[in-house]
Amino acid sequence: MMAAPRCFIVLLFAFVLFSTEVKALSSNYYDQTCPNAEATITKVVKKAMLNDKTVPAALLRMHFHDCFVRGCDGSVLLNSTRNNKAEKDGPPNISLHAFYVIDVVKKQIEDLCPGVVSCADIVALAARDAVALSGGPTWAVPKGRKDGRISKATETRQLPSPTFNMSQLQQNFAQRGLSLDDLVALSGGHTLGFSHCSSFQNRIHKFDKSHNVDPSLQASFAASLLNVCPAHNKVRNAGATMDSTTTLFDNAYYKLLMNGKGLFSSDEALLTNSRTKRLVSKYASSQDEFFKAFASSMIKMSSISGNGQEVRLDCRFVR
Incomplete structure (x- = not known):
């Protein structure tokens, strides 16, 4: 339990x-x-x-x-x-x-x-x-x-795509009334779950003209990703957990990110902006601060305007 x-x-x-x-x-x-x-x-x-x-x-x-x-x-x-x-x-x-x-x-x-x-x-x-x-x-x-x-x-x-850079992330969130602070806090939701290889393969195969693997990835972490997601991978559900405590909601995501073990390009992007990098460090150091920020940003995100007009009797179908 x-x-x-x-x-x-x-x-x-x-x-x-x-x-x-x-x-x-x-x-x-x-x-x-x-x-x-x-x-x-x-x-x-x-x-x-x-x-x-x-x-x-x-x-x-x-x-x-x-x-x-x-x-x-x-x-x-x-x-x-x-x-x-x-x-x-x-x-x-x-x-x-x-x-x-x-x-x-x-x-x-x-x-x-x-x-x-x-x-x-x-x-x-x-x-x-x-x-x-x-x-x-x-x-x-x-x-x-x-x-x-x-x-x-x-x-x-x-x-937002897992391959987004900081500029793309900032624009995507701003269009929905969400700030850089919200971006960093909500990214902490990556502490739960699992990702298929397709969402991070851009970091471990043909990253750029000079590197096959994203050099910002910690070496042993990159090797583990390559092991489960080799080139031309044919295992349908292959992938990696989002952080080291995949079923526990905690601040491990930020600690790993600070150590070169963020899974997505969009995770690593948080370290390319001075403000977001400071927040990553803050939440890595204080789980309480992360929890407070996450709760606040979830309320804000969950209030993004919708155009709904009814209460559906079956969530899968309109009346």
Whole structure:
């Protein structure tokens, strides 16, 4: 059984105004209409984690990928149709999984409070629980999102790529109202999970004209990556864990990054800017500071404006 959360950071957050539409989110949005919603979500997430250790990383990534395309509107949950290829089938989302967790939550909540709790809110709350139940911080999730009806695979190209440099990362986050501070804090989510070779092969094969391997990689770490991801790799699910404590939400990601063991080019990019490098060092030295910053940035990210207008009864399909 996974250890109980070691640190709880409670952030009181009354409401957030959306950037494109004035829609207030509230931490007590369901207190009267569905008071047991959060407890139900936590219970389902906890049970899923006991059966599958990859669930926390999957739920956190799902929330991030939802919010960075069309805002936090649950569009990442929609299935493709005969006439439309949805976000979940776009190239960056092929490896997204644990959608069944959202399905189980939705069914249970619909039994409790029909037509009240949006799929987008369920994703946000499940991501928070995934972090907290993995030993990370918790926070008061602002709620009241509505579900969108549009989901297009072509729009997943808006997601930040693991090959991005600092300029590309800064622009991508700024377009969503997120700062360099948010970039560094949210990158700490890489403390959970696993990456396939395709996301970091650019660093270990034909890096540039002078180097086959990215010289910023620590030598033994680079060798280990080459071992699991050789050139012309044919092992379908080959890859590497995101950090040394892949099921524990902690600050190991920053410690490894400082020692040349960051997995992605986008991770290494955080060391190329003076401000972001200082923050990486700060979070490597203080897990409490990282937890505080992560919780704050998650609230900010989860409030990115969406264009949802309804509460879907089935998270995979529009009415």
